[in-house]
Amino acid sequence: MTVSAVADRIASRTWSDFGCAVNALPPVELFDRYERSRFLYPAKRARLAPYWSLILENWQRARRAGELLHWVASYDEPGGGWASLSSWRSTHGGWQTQHLVSSGTLAGGRAVMLAAQAIRVAERQDVAAQNWFSPSNRFAARAFGSIERNLGPARSLVVPGDYVMVPLTLARALPPVGSVGTVTELDAGACPELADLARRCRGEVYVRAEGLDRDDLRLTDVDRLYRLVGLRRHRRVWALYDASGTVRAAALAYRGPLGFNFSFLENRCDLLVAPGLDPTEVRRATDTLLAAACHAYADFEPAAVPLATTTPIDHLILAGAESVRPYTRALWLAEAYPDLYRHIDELYAQRLHGRGVYPRSSA
Known part of the structure; x- marks a missing residue:
C-alpha cells in the first residue's frame, strides 16, 4: 500500500x-x-x-x-x-x-x-x-532505532546520547568562560546562527522538530497554552560565540511541568557543540554553558541540570554528576x-x- x-x-x-x-x-x-x-x-x-x-x-x-x-x-x-x-x-x-x-x-x-x-x-x-528510549529496550530499539532506514534520513533522525543530572552546586562552580568565547542568552526572536549550529550538529529534522527555524525561541506561544491550566512550558537558550562571532555551542534549557516524563525529560537541557572542536574546547564549551544554563534551573525541584548530550562528559561524572542512563532519541516529521x-x-x-x-x- x-x-x-x-x-x-x-x-x-x-x-x-x-x-x-x-x-x-x-x-x-x-x-x-x-x-x-x-x-x-x-x-x-x-x-x-x-x-x-x-x-x-x-x-x-x-x-x-x-x-x-x-x-x-x-x-x-x-x-x-x-x-x-x-x-x-x-x-x-x-x-x-x-x-x-x-x-x-x-x-x-x-x-x-x-x-x-x-x-x-x-x-x-x-x-x-x-x-526517548533506552538502547537496552529491544522493542523500542527495533521500532524507533531503525526509523532513519525505514522513513528516510530526510524525514527522521536517531540520536544516541547520555542523560546526566548535574547538581546545581557543581554547575555553579564550573570555571568561568575564560578564552573560550562569549556567552549570550538569546532573546525570543529567530536566531539563524543557532539554527545553523543545530543543523551542523543534528540536521534539519532536529531543527524543525524543535522549532529552531521559528521566531519564538522561548516558546512563548506554547507557554500561553500551558498557562490556561496553571502550568508552564518555556525554553531559554544560551549561545557561545567565538572571537569571529560564530556560534560554536549552545545550551537549550527546556522547562515544563515536573514529571510529565518520569525521567524529567520535559526539563532537559540540550547541549549542542559544533563538530570539529578538540576535546579541550568541547570541555570548556560544556562547562561554560552549564554554568550559564544553571540559572534556568534555580527553581527546579531536584536542584540539578538534567543534561542531554552527545559529547563526552566524563569529567562531570568524576566531579559528582549522576549518570542516569544512556538515552537514544528518535524524531520524525x-x-x-x-x-x-x-x-x-x-x-x-x-x-x-x-x-x-x-x-x-x-x-
Whole structure:
C-alpha cells in the first residue's frame, strides 16, 4: 500500500475505531496501573517520591485541557489486559510521545500506537514528534532505532546520547568562560546562527522538530497554552560565540511541568557543540554553558541540570554528576507519519505471527 493510500485510509479514523479511549483514565488510576505493571518499578517510584504530589497535580491540571496539551490513549480488554501511551506538547507543532505500557495484551500495545499515529495524521497540525528510549529496550530499539532506514534520513533522525543530572552546586562552580568565547542568552526572536549550529550538529529534522527555524525561541506561544491550566512550558537558550562571532555551542534549557516524563525529560537541557572542536574546547564549551544554563534551573525541584548530550562528559561524572542512563532519541516529521504507522503495523504483524520481540512495557 502506498504512503498516500495509508494516509487516506487512516485520516478519518477515531480513537474508538481502534478500541481506544483518550484521557479516560484519571492520573491516580493510570499511575496505579503503572505500578502494578512494574513500569513504575520500586526504584523509580522511590526517586519520584519527594515530588509525587506535584507530579500528580501537574498531570491532573494538564488533563483539564483535553488533548490540547497532553493526552493518554488507553485500551482495555474484557479479560483484564490493558495498554496505554501518553504524549504532550513539547513545541509549537512538536509532541513528545512516551510511556508505552502494555500488560497482558499484545493487541493493546498495537492499538494505542496505531491509534495515536492515525489521530496525528488526521489532525494535520503537527510539525514533528519524538520519543526517548533506552538502547537496552529491544522493542523500542527495533521500532524507533531503525526509523532513519525505514522513513528516510530526510524525514527522521536517531540520536544516541547520555542523560546526566548535574547538581546545581557543581554547575555553579564550573570555571568561568575564560578564552573560550562569549556567552549570550538569546532573546525570543529567530536566531539563524543557532539554527545553523543545530543543523551542523543534528540536521534539519532536529531543527524543525524543535522549532529552531521559528521566531519564538522561548516558546512563548506554547507557554500561553500551558498557562490556561496553571502550568508552564518555556525554553531559554544560551549561545557561545567565538572571537569571529560564530556560534560554536549552545545550551537549550527546556522547562515544563515536573514529571510529565518520569525521567524529567520535559526539563532537559540540550547541549549542542559544533563538530570539529578538540576535546579541550568541547570541555570548556560544556562547562561554560552549564554554568550559564544553571540559572534556568534555580527553581527546579531536584536542584540539578538534567543534561542531554552527545559529547563526552566524563569529567562531570568524576566531579559528582549522576549518570542516569544512556538515552537514544528518535524524531520524525509529520510527513513521515503514514510511513511510521505502516512500520509499526508491520512490526506487530510479525509479532502476532510469532516473530520479533515485545517487552511487557517500554518507555
